[in-house]
Amino acid sequence: MTTLLVIAKEPRPGRVKTRLTPPFTPEEAAALAEAALADTLDAVARTPARRRVLVLDGAPGPWLPPGFEVVRQCAGGLDERLAAAFAGCDGPTLLIGMDTPQVTPELLTVDWADCEAYFGPAEDGGFWALGLAAPDPARLRGVPMSTPRTGAVQRARLADLRVRELPCIRDVDTAYDADLVAEAAPGSRFATTLARLAPAADR
Secondary structure (H helix, E strand, O other): OOEEEEEEEOOOOOOOOHHHOOOOOHHHHHHHHHHHHHHHHHHHHOOOOOEEEEEEEOOOOOOOOOOOEEEEOOOOOHHHHHHHHHHOOOOOEEEEOOOOOOOOHHHHOOOOOOOOEEEEEEOOOOEEEEEEOOOOHHHOOOOOOOOOOHHHHHHHOOOOOOEEEOOOEOOOOOHHHHHHHHHHOOOOHHHHHHHHHHHHHHO
Protein backbone atom coordinates (compact mmCIF):
# COMPACT_ATOMS: atom_id res chain seq x y z
CA MET A 1 0.00 0.00 0.00
CA THR A 2 0.95 3.61 -0.50
CA THR A 3 2.74 5.82 1.99
CA LEU A 4 1.00 9.21 2.06
CA LEU A 5 3.13 12.26 2.82
CA VAL A 6 1.78 15.71 3.67
CA ILE A 7 4.31 18.52 3.72
CA ALA A 8 3.12 21.47 5.78
CA LYS A 9 3.94 24.46 7.94
CA GLU A 10 2.48 25.00 11.38
CA PRO A 11 -0.33 27.52 10.76
CA ARG A 12 1.05 30.48 12.70
CA PRO A 13 0.25 34.13 11.85
CA GLY A 14 2.89 35.73 9.68
CA ARG A 15 4.42 32.39 8.63
CA VAL A 16 1.73 30.92 6.39
CA LYS A 17 -0.40 32.13 3.50
CA THR A 18 1.28 35.53 3.41
CA ARG A 19 -0.11 36.18 -0.08
CA LEU A 20 -3.59 36.29 1.49
CA THR A 21 -2.60 39.49 3.32
CA PRO A 22 -4.25 41.71 2.32
CA PRO A 23 -7.23 41.44 2.24
CA PHE A 24 -6.97 39.10 5.24
CA THR A 25 -5.00 39.83 8.39
CA PRO A 26 -2.11 37.51 9.29
CA GLU A 27 -4.32 35.91 11.95
CA GLU A 28 -7.12 35.32 9.44
CA ALA A 29 -4.66 33.91 6.89
CA ALA A 30 -3.39 31.51 9.55
CA ALA A 31 -6.97 30.45 10.34
CA LEU A 32 -7.52 29.67 6.66
CA ALA A 33 -4.24 27.76 6.53
CA GLU A 34 -5.23 25.73 9.58
CA ALA A 35 -8.60 24.91 8.03
CA ALA A 36 -6.95 23.85 4.76
CA LEU A 37 -4.47 21.69 6.63
CA ALA A 38 -7.19 20.08 8.75
CA ASP A 39 -9.25 19.28 5.63
CA THR A 40 -6.19 17.82 3.92
CA LEU A 41 -5.24 15.65 6.90
CA ASP A 42 -8.83 14.45 7.25
CA ALA A 43 -8.84 13.31 3.60
CA VAL A 44 -5.52 11.54 4.09
CA ALA A 45 -6.77 9.89 7.30
CA ARG A 46 -9.70 8.45 5.35
CA THR A 47 -7.51 7.14 2.50
CA PRO A 48 -6.17 3.55 2.66
CA ALA A 49 -2.43 3.81 3.29
CA ARG A 50 0.57 1.90 4.54
CA ARG A 51 1.79 4.95 6.45
CA ARG A 52 0.54 8.51 6.91
CA VAL A 53 3.36 10.97 7.52
CA LEU A 54 3.14 14.69 8.25
CA VAL A 55 6.43 16.38 7.27
CA LEU A 56 6.13 19.48 9.41
CA ASP A 57 7.86 22.82 9.78
CA GLY A 58 6.84 23.73 13.33
CA ALA A 59 4.93 21.93 16.04
CA PRO A 60 1.78 19.78 15.83
CA GLY A 61 -1.48 21.26 17.08
CA PRO A 62 -5.04 20.14 17.82
CA TRP A 63 -5.66 20.02 14.06
CA LEU A 64 -3.59 16.82 13.79
CA PRO A 65 -5.79 13.68 13.77
CA PRO A 66 -4.57 10.36 15.16
CA GLY A 67 -2.75 7.90 12.97
CA PHE A 68 -0.01 10.18 11.63
CA GLU A 69 3.73 10.00 12.09
CA VAL A 70 5.23 13.49 12.43
CA VAL A 71 8.64 14.14 10.89
CA ARG A 72 10.44 17.46 11.12
CA GLN A 73 11.30 19.15 7.83
CA CYS A 74 14.99 19.39 7.06
CA ALA A 75 16.79 22.66 6.38
CA GLY A 76 17.19 24.01 2.87
CA GLY A 77 15.02 25.00 -0.04
CA LEU A 78 11.68 23.41 -0.80
CA ASP A 79 13.24 21.04 -3.33
CA GLU A 80 15.60 19.73 -0.64
CA ARG A 81 12.76 19.39 1.88
CA LEU A 82 10.61 17.44 -0.59
CA ALA A 83 13.57 15.26 -1.53
CA ALA A 84 14.27 14.50 2.13
CA ALA A 85 10.62 13.58 2.68
CA PHE A 86 10.85 10.96 -0.07
CA ALA A 87 14.22 9.78 1.24
CA GLY A 88 12.53 8.71 4.46
CA CYS A 89 10.21 6.32 2.62
CA ASP A 90 10.45 2.99 0.87
CA GLY A 91 7.91 1.59 -1.53
CA PRO A 92 5.17 3.52 -3.32
CA THR A 93 4.80 7.03 -1.92
CA LEU A 94 2.47 9.92 -2.76
CA LEU A 95 3.25 13.43 -1.53
CA ILE A 96 0.83 16.35 -1.32
CA GLY A 97 0.88 19.79 0.29
CA MET A 98 -1.50 21.63 2.62
CA ASP A 99 -2.86 24.05 0.02
CA THR A 100 -5.56 21.88 -1.58
CA PRO A 101 -8.34 21.37 0.97
CA GLN A 102 -10.61 20.09 -1.81
CA VAL A 103 -8.70 16.78 -2.07
CA THR A 104 -10.68 13.62 -1.40
CA PRO A 105 -9.81 10.02 -0.54
CA GLU A 106 -10.88 9.13 -4.08
CA LEU A 107 -8.24 11.45 -5.54
CA LEU A 108 -5.57 10.08 -3.20
CA THR A 109 -6.30 6.37 -3.69
CA VAL A 110 -3.83 5.46 -6.43
CA ASP A 111 -3.17 2.19 -8.26
CA TRP A 112 0.47 1.37 -8.93
CA ALA A 113 -0.16 -1.45 -11.41
CA ASP A 114 1.86 -0.70 -14.57
CA CYS A 115 2.74 2.69 -13.15
CA GLU A 116 5.95 4.14 -11.72
CA ALA A 117 4.89 7.70 -10.93
CA TYR A 118 1.91 9.98 -10.41
CA PHE A 119 1.86 13.68 -11.20
CA GLY A 120 -0.83 16.17 -10.17
CA PRO A 121 -0.42 19.56 -11.88
CA ALA A 122 -1.68 22.75 -10.26
CA GLU A 123 -3.37 25.56 -12.15
CA ASP A 124 -0.61 28.04 -11.24
CA GLY A 125 2.04 26.00 -13.06
CA GLY A 126 3.24 24.06 -10.03
CA PHE A 127 2.10 20.67 -8.82
CA TRP A 128 -0.09 19.55 -5.94
CA ALA A 129 0.83 15.85 -5.89
CA LEU A 130 3.85 13.74 -6.77
CA GLY A 131 4.00 9.98 -6.46
CA LEU A 132 6.95 7.64 -6.92
CA ALA A 133 6.77 3.86 -6.82
CA ALA A 134 10.47 3.83 -5.94
CA PRO A 135 11.23 7.06 -4.02
CA ASP A 136 14.27 8.79 -5.50
CA PRO A 137 15.21 12.13 -3.90
CA ALA A 138 17.35 13.03 -6.93
CA ARG A 139 14.19 13.51 -8.98
CA LEU A 140 13.33 16.58 -6.87
CA ARG A 141 16.66 18.17 -6.01
CA GLY A 142 17.35 21.23 -8.13
CA VAL A 143 13.78 21.72 -9.35
CA PRO A 144 13.01 25.47 -9.12
CA MET A 145 10.09 25.86 -6.76
CA SER A 146 7.30 28.46 -6.65
CA THR A 147 7.68 29.51 -10.30
CA PRO A 148 5.33 29.15 -13.28
CA ARG A 149 7.77 26.50 -14.62
CA THR A 150 7.92 24.33 -11.51
CA GLY A 151 5.40 21.77 -12.70
CA ALA A 152 6.90 21.48 -16.18
CA VAL A 153 10.42 20.99 -14.80
CA GLN A 154 9.27 18.42 -12.25
CA ARG A 155 7.20 16.58 -14.86
CA ALA A 156 10.26 16.42 -17.14
CA ARG A 157 12.18 14.69 -14.33
CA LEU A 158 9.71 11.80 -14.69
CA ALA A 159 10.08 11.45 -18.47
CA ASP A 160 11.71 8.01 -18.26
CA LEU A 161 8.95 6.60 -16.04
CA ARG A 162 5.43 5.35 -16.71
CA VAL A 163 3.42 8.25 -15.32
CA ARG A 164 -0.28 8.58 -14.57
CA GLU A 165 -1.67 12.11 -14.50
CA LEU A 166 -3.91 13.25 -11.68
CA PRO A 167 -6.48 16.01 -12.27
CA CYS A 168 -5.23 19.58 -12.49
CA ILE A 169 -6.57 21.46 -9.47
CA ARG A 170 -6.10 24.86 -7.87
CA ASP A 171 -4.12 25.44 -4.71
CA VAL A 172 -4.75 28.34 -2.36
CA ASP A 173 -2.29 31.21 -2.72
CA THR A 174 -4.47 34.31 -3.12
CA ALA A 175 -7.91 35.46 -2.01
CA TYR A 176 -9.16 34.75 -5.54
CA ASP A 177 -7.90 31.16 -5.23
CA ALA A 178 -9.55 30.85 -1.83
CA ASP A 179 -12.96 31.77 -3.23
CA LEU A 180 -12.72 29.20 -6.05
CA VAL A 181 -11.40 26.42 -3.81
CA ALA A 182 -14.17 27.04 -1.27
CA GLU A 183 -16.72 26.71 -4.09
CA ALA A 184 -15.10 23.39 -5.05
CA ALA A 185 -15.30 22.10 -1.46
CA PRO A 186 -18.60 23.30 0.02
CA GLY A 187 -19.06 22.18 3.59
CA SER A 188 -15.33 21.87 4.19
CA ARG A 189 -13.61 23.50 7.15
CA PHE A 190 -11.90 25.78 4.66
CA ALA A 191 -15.15 26.95 3.06
CA THR A 192 -16.76 27.47 6.47
CA THR A 193 -13.79 29.48 7.73
CA LEU A 194 -13.65 31.58 4.57
CA ALA A 195 -17.38 32.36 4.82
CA ARG A 196 -16.87 33.51 8.41
CA LEU A 197 -13.90 35.71 7.56
CA ALA A 198 -14.84 37.08 4.14
CA PRO A 199 -17.17 39.87 5.34
CA ALA A 200 -14.42 41.30 7.53
CA ALA A 201 -11.91 41.04 4.67
CA ASP A 202 -14.25 43.06 2.43
CA ARG A 203 -14.25 46.05 4.78
